Every structure is written in structure tokens, then in C-alpha cells.
């Protein structure tokens with residue numbers, strides 16, 4: 001961890017930030033430091049070859065780098081074994097893998113699946129598809145006025161003995177940090193299998209999957225300073241061993257005969273076809289980078305920014321800000337400005353070189369609950385500065401002037 005948090009020094013690592021844009025859309029996708037770009041380039045230019053298959057040095061080096069990145073992810077999550085770390089294309093694929101493989105084997109008619117109203121579509125739609133197919137039931141935990149999950153409702157639903165409980169570690173719209181350790185413990189005590197969506201949690205808080213006790217944890221490389229097209233599904237070994245493959249093809253087999261196949265052991269059983277090799281190596285470099293800065297330091301930086309931003313935004317008249325106080329949130333702030341659609345707001349901010357997200361943030365049920373069609377969302381990461389938040393506030397004031 002850095003002795004003091006030097007945000008200006010960190011920013012030098014990020015080529016895109018040198019363009020001068022105030023990039024406030026890191027919950028959507030983060031920027032990547034040159035350390036990640038260089039790790040990928042070293043693969044492409046120095047030992048570009050397929051993995052696991054060939055007996056020449058470049059292929060062995062590629063396999064070593066790809067598997068080495070898996071070891072880094074194992075340590076990052078504190079998983080008990082590297083066999084529990086499955087490469088995916090991202091959070092969405094990780095959740096779908098669980099829904100198609102574990103879900104089809106374990107969910108039966110009448111079973112209850114508990115979700116929350118703040119879930120991203122990728123933690124809703126796969127369960128709807130599964131529930132429809134199996135005749136299972138879905139139930140949602142609501143949020144209170146502050147944007148915190150209604151724990152009383154959660155406890156009531158647990159009393160009904162759900163088979164599966166899925167929730168996000170951090171809300172991508174409200175910024176709410178859910179009490180994921182306590183929720184996991186209660187759900188496990190009620191006999192449920194627990195999946196945590198770590199898309200917004202892994203980059204900003206990290207997790208210790210053994211201490212937390214969850215069964216599945218999914219996150220995306222591109223939100224944690226890594227490349228697109230790569231993600232991780234952590235699954236408890238016992239569950240992964242019992243699950244059928246999600247996809248069939250090369251690399252996931254031990255022996256193929258005309259009418260049946262012996263599958264490869266974990267983790268290859270779930271990694272069919274040529275994998276995103278450069279991206280996995282890039283993810284390993286991203287994890288080194290984030291751990292080098294330190295997750296505690298990143299979280300403290302983002303919370304200080306959230307506090308600063310909430311204070312500054314409270315001065316902007318006509319602006320409604322969603323979500324809990326800074327102490328209970330990550331660096332995500334969703335807003336609604338009276339009389340200005342978020343898309344217009346985003347366009348005007350772009351003229352000020354301020355990039356934010358406008359839309360439903362892939363959380364349409366939550367939008368309905370909040371009573372807005374969309375929000376304007378600013379989100380921060382380890383490289384965000386107070387000056388960028390000042391530019392956001394100035395842009396909002398300008399939008400108000402333009403719209404009268």
C-alpha cells in the first residue's frame with residue numbers, strides 16, 4: 001500500500017486520463033493503467049500462443065502466465081483452491097453459468113429464489129428464465145427511503161426457506177454497500193445457497209470468500225482496471241465438482257468418445273474453447289495494480305470523495321440525490337434534476353468534458369421503485385479527484401442555466 005494516497009501520481013499510470021476528460025463513469029467500466037496494457041502487450045509480442053495444448057516454449061510461457069493470473073485471483077479472493085476460480089467473460093456470464101448449470105440441477109418446482117430490488121439485470125433475468133422453466137418462485141427484498149435493503153423483509157423471506165439467495169455486494173445505482181457478510185450468514189443458516197454479485201464490490205472493497213462463506217461470487221475484469229471480455233466466477237469446490245458443464249468443447253474434456261465424454265477436472269471443466277488469454281493476463285496485472293494501491297486506501301479515498309460530492313451536490317437546487325450517506329456507500333451517486341432528462345444532462349456535461357452515465361443503469365425495477373425513468377450517475381475510482389467533482393457541479397449549474 002502507498003504510504004500516502006497520491007492520486008496525482010496514480011493518474012499518471014492511466015493514459016486515457018491524460019486526455020483531460022473528467023471520467024466519472026468507472027462503475028460502468030474503469031480505465032486501465034499502462035501496467036495492464038503492457039502485460040497484455042508482452043503476451044502479444046513476446047509469447048503469443050494458445051495455452052495448455054502445445055509443447056513449445058511460447059505456449060508453455062502463455063500457459064504459465066494464464067494460470068499465474070488465476071493464482072493471483074485466488075489470493076485476491078482468498079479462495080481455498082485455484083480449482084474454485086473459473087474464468088468467464090464477465091459477471092453476466094458467471095451468473096448465467098450458475099443459473100444454467102447449478103440452477104438446472106438444483107432448482108425444482110415451487111422453490112423460492114430471493115433477490116433484491118437493487119439488482120442489476122444480469123442478476124435478475126437469468127433467474128427469471130430459470131424460474132419460468134422450473135416453476136420456481138422469485139421474491140424481492142425492497143429498499144428503504146435511504147436506499148438500504150430492508151433487512152426485516154430479508155429475514156421474513158429467509159423464514160420461508162429459500163433454495164437460493166442472490167444479492168449484490170454494492171449497488172451500481174445507489175452505491176449502497178450491503179451488509180454482505182451478515183446477509184450471507186443469515187441465508188446460510190436458513191439453508192440457502194448464496195450467490196453474491198461482486199461486479200461493483202470486487203473493485204472497491206474486495207472480499208474474503210472463505211470468511212464471508214458465500215457459495216458463488218462473480219465479478220468483471222473491466223471494472224477493476226482490467227480488460228473487457230474477462231471475468232471470474234468463484235464457486236465452492238464441492239458445488240463446482242457436482243455441477244455439470246455449462247458449455248462443451250475443446251479444453252474441458254479428458255477423453256471424448258463417440259457417444260460420451262469424460263470431463264476435465266476443475267477449473268477446466270468450465271472453460272470450454274480457446275480462452276481470453278491476453279485478457280486473463282491483463283486481469284492478473286490489474287489485480288496486482290489494485291492490491292499495490294491497497295483496497296482499504298481505495299475505499300477510504302472513494303468514501304472521502306463521496307462525502308465531498310454529496311456535500312457539493314446538496315447545494316445544487318432542484319437536484320434529487322439517491323442512496324445512503326457517504327459512510328454506507330461506495331463512490332457511486334445517482335441523481336435526478338428537475339426538468340432535465342439525464343440524457344440531456346449527460347450531453348451538456350460532455351461539452352464540459354465530464355463523462356457520466358445516463359439511463360436506467362441496467363436496474364429498471366429499481367428505477368420504477370425510485371419513481372424515475374432514469375438517473376444521471378457519477379461514479380468514482382482510485383484515480384478520481386475533487387477537481388473532477390467540482391467540474392461536475394459546474395456542469396450541472398450550466399445545464400440549469402441552459403434549460404432556464
Ligand SMILES: Cc1ncc(COP(=O)(O)O)c(C=O)c1O
Nearest residue numbers: 090091092120122172199200220
Ligand atoms: C452490479 C452489477 N452486476 C453486474 C454487472 C454486469 O457486468 P458485466 O456487464 O461486466 O457482465 C454490472 C455492470 O454494470 C453491475 O454493475
